[in-house]
Amino acid sequence: MIQRLKQWLTGYTAADQTPVDRDRMEALKKGPLPKHVAIIMDGNGRWAKKRGMPRIAGHRQGMITVRHITRAADDLGIQALTLYSFSTENWKRPKDEVNYLMGLPAEFLRTDLDELVERNIQVRMLGEEEQLPSHTLDAISKFKEATKENTGMVLSFALNYGARREITEAVRRIIDEVKSGKLDKEQIDEELISRHLYTAELPDPDLMIRTSGEIRISNFMLWQLAYSELYFTDVQWPDFSQEMFFEAIEDFQRRSRRYGAV
Numbered sequence: 001m002i003q004r005l006k007q008w009l010t011g012y013t014a015a016d017q018t019p020v021d022r023d024r025m026e027a028l029k030k031g032p033l034p035k036h037v038a039i040i041m042d043g044n045g046r047w048a049k050k051r052g053m054p055r056i057a058g059h060r061q062g063m064i065t066v067r068h069i070t071r072a073a074d075d076l077g078i079q080a081l082t083l084y085s086f087s088t089e090n091w092k093r094p095k096d097e098v099n100y101l102m103g104l105p106a107e108f109l110r111t112d113l114d115e116l117v118e119r120n121i122q123v124r125m126l127g128e129e130e131q132l133p134s135h136t137l138d139a140i141s142k143f144k145e146a147t148k149e150n151t152g153m154v155l156s157f158a159l160n161y162g163a164r165r166e167i168t169e170a171v172r173r174i175i176d177e178v179k180s181g182k183l184d185k186e187q188i189d190e191e192l193i194s195r196h197l198y199t200a201e202l203p204d205p206d207l208m209i210r211t212s213g214e215i216r217i218s219n220f221m222l223w224q225l226a227y228s229e230l231y232f233t234d235v236q237w238p239d240f241s242q243e244m245f246f247e248a249i250e251d252f253q254r255r256s257r258r259y260g261a262v
Helices: 002-010 022-029 044-050 055-076 095-118 134-147 163-179 190-195 242-254
Strands: 036-040 080-087 122-126 154-161 207-210 229-232
Touching: 022 055, 022 242, 044 055, 055 080, 055 095, 055 242, 080 095, 095 134, 095 154, 122 134, 134 154, 154 163, 163 190, 207 242, 229 242
Parallel strands: 036 080, 036 207, 080 154, 122 154, 207 229
Antiparallel strands: none
């Protein structure tokens, strides 16, 4: 128990030193890669409970996993990685857990910003800024400002995000544009709706990964996932390694994407 708590406090586990299989990575690059990968990072609390630690320990370890998967996605040449970090429903969680989650952007800023800049990764947020505390918004603003000129992979954190709210807000904005005369209702099509979503400048996800054994989408990118390949694993997010990420990519490469055609 003491050793586990030390690992949590230092942000270190033995798995962090597992070397990346470069040969496997190069082999993956030769096949079709998803342009955009979206991940529902599930299982942090259960991971911690199983080890007799507080739930926030799972979120702390989960942030380390974010670091490793971001590196793996960037090294593979994936264009966009979107991580479901905090949903509009997560406000119902215990206050101390919510407070810790709201502090993670500032911690991630302190530990990872330099590497993200060095890797030419651009950081974005998808979601409603309302309700977010000022220190969370300040960290997000610093991320966005420091990486706005970066032209590499787009790393998006879906924070205070709910797909139904996203679509509802898009409909409201479209209605306002029709009422103001900027838009004719006959111009409303799928492309226009997509342009009014948080992900307007991103391709729809080719692959959606969910960890921890739950087989549902949980109000995540309902519009954008229409033709995404879905990959579910029983592994909890803190234990989701780069090698497991490669397995998901390999599974994607074995699939035939027909988009409704024969």
